[in-house]
Amino acid sequence: MKNVFVMLLSIVLMSGSACAEDGGKKNKWNGTIKYSLDYDLPEAYESQRAMLATEMTCYIGKDFTRVEQTSTIGDQITINNLATGVTTVLMDLMGKKIALTTEDVEEDEKVEPVIEYLEETKTIAGYECSKAVYTIQKNGAEAVFEVFYTSELPSEANTQFKGIEGFPMEYVIESQGMVITYSAIEVKEEKVSKSLGKVPDGYEHMTYEEFMEMMGGGQ
Numbered sequence: 001m002k003n004v005f006v007m008l009l010s011i012v013l014m015s016g017s018a019c020a021e022d023g024g025k026k027n028k029w030n031g032t033i034k035y036s037l038d039y040d041l042p043e044a045y046e047s048q049r050a051m052l053a054t055e056m057t058c059y060i061g062k063d064f065t066r067v068e069q070t071s072t073i074g075d076q077i078t079i080n081n082l083a084t085g086v087t088t089v090l091m092d093l094m095g096k097k098i099a100l101t102t103e104d105v106e107e108d109e110k111v112e113p114v115i116e117y118l119e120e121t122k123t124i125a126g127y128e129c130s131k132a133v134y135t136i137q138k139n140g141a142e143a144v145f146e147v148f149y150t151s152e153l154p155s156e157a158n159t160q161f162k163g164i165e166g167f168p169m170e171y172v173i174e175s176q177g178m179v180i181t182y183s184a185i186e187v188k189e190e191k192v193s194k195s196l197g198k199v200p201d202g203y204e205h206m207t208y209e210e211f212m213e214m215m216g217g218g219q
Contacts, residue, residue: 027065027082027154027156029153030062032058032059032190033057033060033125033184035182036182036183036185037069037182038180039052041178052071053076055069057069059196061192063082064079064080064083064196066197076089076092078090079198079199082159088101088199112163113161115135115164116135117165118131124148124169124170125184127152132147132148133146134164146171146172147168148168148170150169151166153187168182169183
């Protein structure tokens with residue numbers, strides 16, 4: 001069970017805030033994008049597949065984004081505040097509500113990504129998308145993402161892959177031997193409530209170390 005929690009946190013942190021935008025940004029496009037999640041799991045994790053989220057919803061407000069995932073373990077929410085540049089991860093795990101911020105997990109190295117734009121294209125959820133390979137150094141390690149993005153949705157709404165000239169509609173994340181593919185399946189332009197950009201009451205703030213100790217993942 002410990003492996004599930006550690007794996008879950010890793011997925012949420014990478015999928016919700018791979019690269020937060022600089023503070024002060026405002027989104028010109030507001031709406032909701034729903035993604036399907038497909039997993040290629042190591043044999044050791046295969047028995048835990050049913051515990052993982054199969055969908056993700058991204059809400060894009062005027063000055064925030066909110067990403068929600070629900071699994072049999074509990075709910076996970078990632079809120080990116082574009083005014084402050086702070087990312088908060090909220091977890092409701094077996095009735096216990098926990099809040100982590102990006103400052104608690106790692107320091108922002110502020111390393112600019114390397115983006116390679118390719119000629120490959122495809123249509124995703126009705127939007128024409130182009131492919132890019134996105135490379136960034138994080139904590140001394142190189143992270144490489146394959147991203148299909150659309151220029152039909154503004155890059156201001158992209159809080160995940162900073163610098164890409166559009167909005168990510170499909171991307172692949174590799175973490176702890178897993179390969180997770182996120183694919184947009186539904187896009188709705190609509191008003192998004194400001195309340196979704198706020199951290200609700202009732203969450204206990206923890207450091208990353210405290211969370212890992214609680215999950216049995218400490219040293």
